[in-house]
Amino acid sequence: MTGVHLSLDGAVAGITLDNPSKLNAFTRPMLRQLDEACATLETSPGVRCVLILAAEARAFCAGADITAWGELSPTDFARLWVRDGHRVFDRLARLPMPTIAVLEAHAFGGGLELAACADMRIMAPRATLTLPEAQVGIVPGWGGCTRLLRLLPEPMVKEMALFGRRIDATRAAAAGFATVSDTPRSTAEEIAATTITASPRAQEIAKYQIHAAVGEDRNAMIEALGGGMAGATGDRDEGVAAFTEKRTAEFRGN
Template identity: 30%
Template sequence: MENILIEKQENIAIVTINRPEKLNALNKATILELHEGFKTLNEDASIKAIIITGSGEKAFVAGADISEFAHFSEEDGGKLAAKGQELLFDFVENLSTPVIAAVNGFALGGGLELAMACHFRVASDNARMGLPEVTLGVIPGYGGTQRLSQLVGKGRAMEMIMTAGMIDATTAKESGLVNHVVAQADLIEFTKGIASKIVRNSSVAISKAIQAVNANFKDGVNGFEVEIENFGACFGTEHFKEGTTAFLEKRKANFK
């Protein structure tokens, strides 16, 4: 891995995009490494939560690497968006292991799209977020038009995309784009605190909950039916047996 760092701390993994000289901009190599990193961590039974952040103090991810696609044709552009969504953005959204974005600075373009693909977001107080693609004569292509409107509503999303403006962390929290805002020095520890609460719970049930919540935003999918199916599936798991037994025995569950 040349562009990302992976650190494991007990049941939590911290993925750091490590291109500070490029403000952690996403290029093809970084997207591929992130895919491989998330895939490996998702298959590691010891990892119950993943935090993703950017190196340095300036940027989470300041966008995509424009030099890689400035000469692309229409067909090339479509393929770029489709492949990127498949490899990283949709992949992260549907990962069975919870992924928390620790947004430590600028999250612009593909950077905000990556943060929005995560299951939820925590921002440092110096974070700035936006989708400035229309200034380049293009639109967000990694799910930004869809996920931003889901998170902040159609009107706010339209304004952010059409003006190409940035919003600060406080506005992002007020809009529902991020869950928490903390001082940059406290960002990782605060996010790890949330992750530590997650890892105490049933990873099997959490993966089913992720599927059920995501189903509500997929065309042609009945989220209530997915919830019913996944609810029932939980009853056949060892985690359900342990969780209910622990409750009845008035002890803490030990999910293996």
């Protein structure tokens, strides 16, 4: 069935784009399904790594399905398509566990913005990247002019967004955006298998720290780190106990 499918197979989960007739281009139902997949993963402590995959061999993701947004009014386009898609992609970027995008073929527009949400990208040598939105009269709306600029040099982003040029896997790797492999999925699976031997809490905290440093929802990341530190104290336990027992708390600073 066409859509975004979540597979939970032990410690490694998979999010698979499956819209072959449109080269895995996003529809509104697919955005909702991706949102639901993220919600499930946020409450799945047994999942230690997530692979973002594509069922269609010709493209990782061709972006957004033009027929899904082409007839929307300007207001609905901004509110229902751009903002909602941005919210879902942000949610994916902020999953607590490591994520790897597997690009066995091309990632255009929203597909490139999706790949940018992952913590790591593995590209096949034949895969290419671009931001073709200007060719249909719009601009990148899901992080192509924001998040992507933290991952690729400004001239390279302009080359894609302004001139519609494609960036090949070699250039993407040289810029530090991706690792190139003849077998991207196998490479990602090997990395995932190594990843799950590390401390999940250490990985989560490191991800929070990195995101806070680069501005990925900085305020939430800082407060999450502070909340985790406070939650691990004896004072927190005493405060909860005192509230429950309706007495004055006796904090000891431990």
